[in-house]
Amino acid sequence: MARSDSHFVCQECGHSALAWSGRCPGCGEWNTLVEAKRSAAPGSRGGGATRSRAAAPRPVSLREVKPPKANRLLTGIAELDRVLGGGLVPGSVVLLGGSPGIGKSTLTGMALGNLSARGAKVLYVSGEESAAQVRLRAERLGDDSLSVPVLAETSVGAVLAALEAERPGVCVIDSVQTLHSEGMTGAPGSVGQVREAAGAITEVGKRLGTAVVLVGHVTKDGSVAGPRVLEHLVDCVLLFDGERERSFRTLRALKNRFGATSEVGVFEMRSGGLVEVEDPSARFVGEASDAPGSCVLCAMEGTRPLLVEVQALVAPTEIVPPRRVATGIDRNRLAMVIAVLARHGGPSLAAADVFVNVAGGVRVDEPGADLAVALALASAHRGRTLAGPDGRPLACFGEVGLTGELRFVAHPERRVAEALKFGLRPVAGPEAGERIDGMAAHRTLRSALGATAAAPRQAVQAA
Numbered sequence: 136m137a138r139s140d141s142h143f144v145c146q147e148c149g150h151s152a153l154a155w156s157g158r159c160p161g162c163g164e165w166n167t168l169v170e171a172k173r174s175a176a177p178g179s180r181g182g183g184a185t186r187s188r189a190a191a192p193r194p195v196s197l198r199e200v201k202p203p204k205a206n207r208l209l210t211g212i213a214e215l216d217r218v219l220g221g222g223l224v225p226g227s228v229v230l231l232g233g234s235p236g237i238g239k240s241t242l243t244g245m246a247l248g249n250l251s252a253r254g255a256k257v258l259y260v261s262g263e264e265s266a267a268q269v270r271l272r273a274e275r276l277g278d279d280s281l282s283v284p285v286l287a288e289t290s291v292g293a294v295l296a297a298l299e300a301e302r303p304g305v306c307v308i309d310s311v312q313t314l315h316s317e318g319m320t321g322a323p324g325s326v327g328q329v330r331e332a333a334g335a336i337t338e339v340g341k342r343l344g345t346a347v348v349l350v351g352h353v354t355k356d357g358s359v360a361g362p363r364v365l366e367h368l369v370d371c372v373l374l375f376d377g378e379r380e381r382s383f384r385t386l387r388a389l390k391n392r393f394g395a396t397s398e399v400g401v402f403e404m405r406s407g408g409l410v411e412v413e414d415p416s417a418r419f420v421g422e423a424s425d426a427p428g429s430c431v432l433c434a435m436e437g438t439r440p441l442l443v444e445v446q447a448l449v450a451p452t453e454i455v456p457p458r459r460v461a462t463g464i465d466r467n468r469l470a471m472v473i474a475v476l477a478r479h480g481g482p483s484l485a486a487a488d489v490f491v492n493v494a495g496g497v498r499v500d501e502p503g504a505d506l507a508v509a510l511a512l513a514s515a516h517r518g519r520t521l522a523g524p525d526g527r528p529l530a531c532f533g534e535v536g537l538t539g540e541l542r543f544v545a546h547p548e549r550r551v552a553e554a555l556k557f558g559l560r561p562v563a564g565p566e567a568g569e570r571i572d573g574m575a576a577h578r579t580l581r582s583a584l585g586a587t588a589a590a591p592r593q594a595v596q597a598a
């Protein structure tokens with residue numbers, strides 16, 4: 136009988152089995168067997184005992200190691216280059232994750248178009264769409280994108296052969312979940328298949344000096360689908376994020392071996408492709424309203440301050456439990472802010488539906504958003520605007536503690552400076568070590584509520 140060249144390895148104990156089963160015969164754990172490829176021939180890697188007699192390899196001092204001479208490849212998309220830490224590093228592997236329809240193919244297609252226009256040799260491997268469909272998108276993205284060579288292929292062997300033959304400087308695999316390796320029985324996208332495909336392509340990419348961008352799907356909880364090991368394998372993990380129905384998208388690095396992970400790129404999806412938003416604060420502040428329930432949050436996106444509008448709506452309801460809907464912020468933090476408000480000088484929202492939304496489809500994942508949510512809720516509840524007499528919205532930031540205190544968050548001076556740039560002052564926030572010009576510091580949520588028109592009437596007197 137022909138021997139299959141794959142076997143199943145338990146991810147917990149390392150037990151190897153010939154057939155898949157739900158429970159590992161070795162350790163008894165459930166769902167841990169993952170298909171893996173056998174190595175070519177036993178002993179071909181020079182097995183333990185013989186290896187020890189071979190000449191020992193000599194470690195080299197880092198001073199003697201030649202630095203790579205190749206320069207980074209600029210994709211021509213400034214926000215993408217910045218998040219990458221200054222462009223693509225030749226021979227590196229980037230994993231670009233994002234939910235369906237967010238614009239991964241658009242972003243990579245535009246980057247390849249720009250690179251090819253600058254004379255780089257590129258290759259776009261599409262496993263999800265036919266060449267005709269890729270062309271359709273490229274037409275929308277402009278003339279440069281039409282010059283990108285495309286390969287509609289899902290076999291790992293064929294992709295590797297194409298890489299060896301073409302030796303492109305940059306290759307995009309869209310997506311790694313569609314690739315399948317002939318020697319394995321698992322369906323494309325299964326843990327074993329993804330790991331095998333990514334491993335093989337990484338190996339060839341490093342050898343040829345090709346910068347490889349693996350496009351990956353994202354699971355419901357926001358992590359890149361497939362094995363965690365994929366994230367270890369690659370040099371850089373980028374996450375393309377945003378609300379699909381909205382036009383704004385953010386690109387951030389979760390891991391980067393060649394740069395900081397704190398940078399964030401902001402894009403807007405238009406008919407002509409993704410457009411970089413160079414000054415996102417200006418966009419969001421320009422759209423901010425002076426209606427009750429709205430305020431401006433001085434958020435930090437990596438090293439860059441970003442002003443976004445936080446909107447709240449409080450509507451009386453008889454439904455028990457009332458609805459708490461959060462878009463762009465964490466639902467649990469919203470629940471916490473509502474609870475703290477009720478206890479520490481704010482309104483009780485127990486009999487109201489609460490909706491909080493970060494305008495523009497931006498997602499803010501930092502505790503510094505708490506105060507903005509609290510003030511917007513209080514203002515919405517009272518029906519009084521937070522805007523100053525000149526109609527400018529109130530800017531604020533700060534973490535709200537469970538005991539009602541306002542807590543320090545990172546980079547207060549940068550947040551305040553960004554708000555001042557747009558004439559928003561004073562900025563409400565927690566006390567920082569030193570005095571910051573243009574900032575109204577508060578020690579507690581109660582005091583911040585009291586200083587703004589959002590406080591319930593009795594609390595104003597108490598504060």
Ligand SMILES: Nc1ncnc2c1ncn2[C@@H]1O[C@H](COP(=O)(O)OP(=O)(O)OP(=O)(O)O)[C@@H](O)[C@H]1O
Binds near residue numbers: 237239275379406
């Ligand atoms: N003519 C258009 N004008 C504006 N936006 C468009 C237009 N055509 C497509 N889009 C946007 O582009 C998105 C699809 O982009 P793209 O195919 O790059 O996404 P993707 O992340 O690769 O999706 P998938 O997960 O299906 O591969 C659509 O969701 C839509 O928002």
Ligand SMILES: [Mg+2]
Binds near residue numbers: 239
């Ligand atoms: Mg796609």
